[in-house]
Amino acid sequence: MNATDRPLHGSNISLARRAWAIRRHALRMGQVQGQGYIGQALGIADVLAVAYFHTMEYRPEDPEWEGRDRFLLSIGHYAIALYAVLIEAGILPEEEIETYGMDDSRMPMSGMASYTPGMEITGGSLGHGLGIAVGMAMGLRHKKNPAFVINLMSDGELGEGSTWEAAMSAGAQSLSNLICIVDFNDQQADGPSTQVLSAEPVADKWRAFGWHTQRVDGNDIEAVRDAFDAARNHDGPQPRVIVFDTTMCKGVPFLEAREVNHFVRVEAEEWDRALAILDEGQPQ
Amino acid sequence: MTHASQARKYEARHAPEGPRAATSAMIASLAAEGYDAVPAPFGQALVELAKKDDRVVGLSADLAKYTDMHILAQAMPERFYQMGMAEQLLMSAASGMAREGFLPFATTYAVFASRRAYDFIAMAIAEENLPVKICCALPGLTTGYGPSHQATEDLAIFRGLPNMTLIDPCDAADIQGMVPAMAAHPGPVYARLLRGKVPDVLRRHKPDYRFELGRAQMIREGGDVLVVSTGIMTMRALDAAVRLEADGIGVAVLHVPTIKPLDRATILAEARKGGRLVVTAENHTVIGGLGEAVATTLMLEGVAPQFRMIGLPDEFLEAGALPTLHDMYGLSVDRVAEQIKAWL
Numbered sequence: 001m002n003a004t005d006r007p008l009h010g011s012n013i014s015l016a017r018r019a020w021a022i023r024r025h026a027l028r029m030g031q032v033q034g035q036g037y038i039g040q041a042l043g044i045a046d047v048l049a050v051a052y053f054h055t056m057e058y059r060p061e062d063p064e065w066e067g068r069d070r071f072l073l074s075i076g077h078y079a080i081a082l083y084a085v086l087i088e089a090g091i092l093p094e095e096e097i098e099t100y101g102m103d104d105s106r107m108p109m110s111g112m113a114s115y116t117p118g119m120e121i122t123g124g125s126l127g128h129g130l131g132i133a134v135g136m137a138m139g140l141r142h143k144k145n146p147a148f149v150i151n152l153m154s155d156g157e158l159g160e161g162s163t164w165e166a167a168m169s170a171g172a173q174s175l176s177n178l179i180c181i182v183d184f185n186d187q188q189a190d191g192p193s194t195q196v197l198s199a200e201p202v203a204d205k206w207r208a209f210g211w212h213t214q215r216v217d218g219n220d221i222e223a224v225r226d227a228f229d230a231a232r233n234h235d236g237p238q239p240r241v242i243v244f245d246t247t248m249c250k251g252v253p254f255l256e257a258r259e260v261n262h263f264v265r266v267e268a269e270e271w272d273r274a275l276a277i278l279d280e281g282q283p284q
Numbered sequence: 285m286t287h288a289s290q291a292r293k294y295e296a297r298h299a300p301e302g303p304r305a306a307t308s309a310m311i312a313s314l315a316a317e318g319y320d321a322v323p324a325p326f327g328q329a330l331v332e333l334a335k336k337d338d339r340v341v342g343l344s345a346d347l348a349k350y351t352d353m354h355i356l357a358q359a360m361p362e363r364f365y366q367m368g369m370a371e372q373l374l375m376s377a378a379s380g381m382a383r384e385g386f387l388p389f390a391t392t393y394a395v396f397a398s399r400r401a402y403d404f405i406a407m408a409i410a411e412e413n414l415p416v417k418i419c420c421a422l423p424g425l426t427t428g429y430g431p432s433h434q435a436t437e438d439l440a441i442f443r444g445l446p447n448m449t450l451i452d453p454c455d456a457a458d459i460q461g462m463v464p465a466m467a468a469h470p471g472p473v474y475a476r477l478l479r480g481k482v483p484d485v486l487r488r489h490k491p492d493y494r495f496e497l498g499r500a501q502m503i504r505e506g507g508d509v510l511v512v513s514t515g516i517m518t519m520r521a522l523d524a525a526v527r528l529e530a531d532g533i534g535v536a537v538l539h540v541p542t543i544k545p546l547d548r549a550t551i552l553a554e555a556r557k558g559g560r561l562v563v564t565a566e567n568h569t570v571i572g573g574l575g576e577a578v579a580t581t582l583m584l585e586g587v588a589p590q591f592r593m594i595g596l597p598d599e600f601l602e603a604g605a606l607p608t609l610h611d612m613y614g615l616s617v618d619r620v621a622e623q624i625k626a627w628l
Contacts, residue, residue, distance in 0.1 A: 120383070125407045129374045132408055135380020135388075138365060143384065162404070165370035169377070172368070204405055258452070 001038070011053070015221050016087060016156035016283040019049035023251050023278055025084035029100035029107070031271035036109070039248035039255065039264040041081035044152075047218050047244050051181075053152060055228040063117040067147060070136055072120050074129020074153040075183070079111035082119065091118040127160025129153055130180055135167045137178040137239075148152050148232065150179045159197045164209070166238075171210025174237035179228075180211075182243045184217065187262045195249035202219040206241045218244025252277055311579055314426060315607070316483035317520055322456035325482050326419060327355025329463035330389060334363050335608055337467060343367050345374040351391035351421045352479045371396045375404035377414070379568030381594055382414040394420035394476060402441060409472050410447045416473075417466045423452065423476035423515065424567030424598060425613060435476075436596050440572025442474045448499070450543040451475040452515035452567070452574075455485040458541050461495025469497060476515060479493035485519045486539065496628040499530055502549035502554065506534035508590075510560045512551060514540045514574045517565035517594065517615065524621040533628065536560070550582045555587050561627055562589040567615060570595035592627050594620060 026041035056069040073082050086092040092106070097107035101249065110124040121132055133151035140147055149185050158165050170178055176267065184202060186192045193199040199276075206213040214236050216223040224244065231240035249255035249264060252274045258264055334340040336358060342348075342356040346369040356538045357364035365381075371392050376389040377550075397405065409416045418437070441450050443466045449469060453459045459482060461484035466473045477536040486493040490503050501517065504525055511521040518539040525535035538554050539555045540547065555562050555578075562582070575593035582588065596613055614623060 122407060122411050125403055127372075128376055128404060130381040131376025131404070132383070134373065135377030135382075136384055137380070138377060139384025139386055142381075142386070145384075162372035162376065165368075166372035166376065168368065169368060169373055179293075223328050267432040 010263070014283060015049050015053055015225065016073050018053045018110050019045045019221065020278065020283050022081070022084040022090050024049055024275065025097060027271065027275050027278065028097050028264065029080050029083065032098060033101045034268060035266070036080045036132055037077045038080065038266060039262070040183070040185070041079050041084060042250050042252060042255070043246040043248045044078065044081050044183050044218070045250070046181070046221050047181060047224055047246070048081060050224045050228055051091050051219060052085050053234060056150065057147065063091050067143065069148045069150060070120050072129045072133050072149065072151045072261045073123045074123070074157060075126065076110040076124025077111065079107070079150070082111060083107045083116070085115070086118045087200050092116070095117050113209070115157055122158050126157045127162040130163050130166035133169050133178055134175060137170070137175040138173065140177055141175070147246065148177050148179055150181060152181050152183065154188070155182060155186060155193040155199050155202070158199050158202065167206065167209040167211065170239040175239045176237050178239040180239065180241040182241065183246055184243050185246045185248045187248055189262050202243050210238055210242045212236055212238040215243040215245065218246035222255070251281070285545050286477055314478055314483065314516060316485060318486060319394045319485050321481035322484050323481055324352040324355050324479070325456040325459040326463065326477055326479065327352035329366055329460045330340050330356050331359045333464055333467055334360055337387065339385060339493050340467065341365060341381060341386050342387050343378050345371045345375055345392045345396070346368055347392050347421070350479065351419065351449035351477060353391045358518040371401040372404045375401045376408050377386060378416045379408035379414055380415065382416050387415055387417065389417045389419055391419045391477070392423070393433060394423045395433055397474070398435055398441045400440035404576045406445055407485070413447045413471045416472060419477045419492065420474070420475045421477045421479045421609060422551045422593055425609055425615060426516070426567070426600060426606070428604045428606050429608055431600040436569045436602050437572065437603060439543055439568050442579070446614070447471050448544060449473045451541055452543055453478065453541055454515055454539060456482040457486045457493055458459040461531060462497070462541070465495060465497040478516070485522065495541060498542045498545055498547060500538055500540040500550040502536065504535070504537040506536035508533050508560060508628065509535045509563060510538060510554055511535060511563045511565055512538045512540055512574070512578050514543060517567050517568045520615060520617050520620045521565050523617040524624065527621045533625070535624065539572060543577065544578050545579065551578055551581055552587060555589055557584055560589060561592065563592045563594060563624060565594040565620065569598055571598055594623060
């Protein structure tokens with residue numbers, strides 16, 4: 001890949017600053033609705049910053065450019081996080097933050113392809129993204145298009161049988177143009193993912209299905225960047241998976257401390273407090 | 285522990301003279317006496333289409349051989365993708381290929397597409413109106429393997445799905461015609477499939493017959509009864525009509541291969557030709573299929589002929605030999621003729 005194809009990547013804005021901005025956009029959207037999957041957005045912000053400002057090829061002015069790397073949001077309820085990064089990337093205008101989740105908005109609460117530029121699939125029925133990613137990776141290879149497909153899924157989706165149908169097929173077909181990223185925050189609707197079902201040993205599961213597997217701290221930007229580089233540049237035929245251990249609500253300590261945080265309750269006055277805390281730690 | 289609601293069938297069920305062993309439960313091809321047969325019309329038509337259109341690819345979930353997809357796999361192996369015994373993935377991957385500009389034809393059995401993969405067809409394909417062509421063997425009662433293989437409610441399931449076009453072909457002519465028509469249609473399509481040696485029926489009764497997507501066609505005229513039929517029941521209706529003609533009963537047959545969108549105009553026009561008993565006939569449960577669709581169409585327009593439905597009962601069906609089962613559930617030519625006669 002030629003670095004000059006990626007104007008955004010040449011920017012002198014740091015990845016940490018991008019992640020901060022993604023968190024800020026997400027908090028502002030949450031404030032508009034008074035609710036949202038803000039915990040997930042804050043937790044995955046560092047991963048999204050690296051994906052969109054270090055790893056992926058795309059053209060903000062042409063979200064359907066044939067040469068783009070495809071980013072699939074299997075977890076539709078993480079839409080607030082993806083809107084935040086699409087805004088930061090210039091694919092969505094920042095003014096639309098005020099419309100989040102409202103009638104006629106391009107940013108509905110759960111991500112849908114027909115509503116939002118840059119939203120590749122309609123996610124939300126969990127366990128769909130990886131199978132679609134397999135088909136897109138097959139299609140790209142058939143067309144001899146060197147783009148990557150990146151599928152973002154949750155640890156909860158490890159419980160969906162369809163995830164493993166897709167994992168087995170990707171391994172069998174040596175889909176080396178497929179990168180699956182698993183947000184392992186150990187929280188799903190009814191409790192910790194390691195207790196609801198046996199999510200662990202998660203890395204061994206992927207290795208057993210024939211994937212090039214990494215597991216890193218998803219809130220350590222340097223580690224995230226190195227993992228994406230290793231996944232992209234690995235010269236073996238395997239599909240690639242990165243399991244990112246993340247902390248829900250990362251960056252806003254009083255929210256991080258909330259015990260049950262799949263769907264974090266944030267009181268009306270707490271949004272400004274959260275934004276203020278975030279702004280105190282604003283990176284350069 | 286057994287619940288009272290589970291009526292077991294352990295008692296001996298064969299006839300007093302012992303089990304009939306004339307036909308096996310699983311048949312490679314649907315028998316139709318007196319008609320020529322075309323080998324693997326779906327596979328052959330798909331190869332022809334793929335030669336003309338680079339976007340066409342085939343996918344199957346470990347049933348290529350049993351859906352005639354193996355014809356494409358052998359002729360153009362680079363255009364065929366084996367997805368394994370994984371129907372959810374089959375549909376998701378077909379969706380992914382459609383997103384990359386391909387025209388994927390995905391095959392499995394109708395039970396697996398409609399029951400196991402429904403959410404994936406709904407959300408990964410239909411919701412985004414992607415041009416995935418789902419072609420499924422063993423529709424309705426075309427196997428004696430019992431409920432695990434008998435897709436008696438697939439049309440009802442898919443009729444409720446927005447953006448979906450549904451085809452239930454009668455014979456080789458329909459299948460040869462529907463393959464390019466499916467490709468030309470911009471959205472998703474679910475087609476029932478007859479595999480192996482498929483009878484060539486419609487052209488025998490109407491030599492210039494050609495399948496047209498969305499169009500119902502009169503195959504035969506008659507003054508006493510109008511049968512509105514789809515799939516293999518058009519074959520049964522035509523044979524029954526010939527038999528009833530000898531008894532002086534005129535039976536018209538309107539073939540409706542496209543279940544959705546339904547050709548309401550033609551159905552209404554024919555039903556309005558007064559005095560005829562209207563009978564729907566489908567290889568599907570009487571719930572949610574052609575019969576109810578026709579009834580709704582007539583009622584909404586205030587057309588009220590005498591109306592009857594031939595179809596499968598609201599039951600999990602028995603296992604056994606197909607001719608026995610078709611007799612048992614009213615789909616055989618004998619039973620169709622008998623039912624129509626009784627209603628006149």
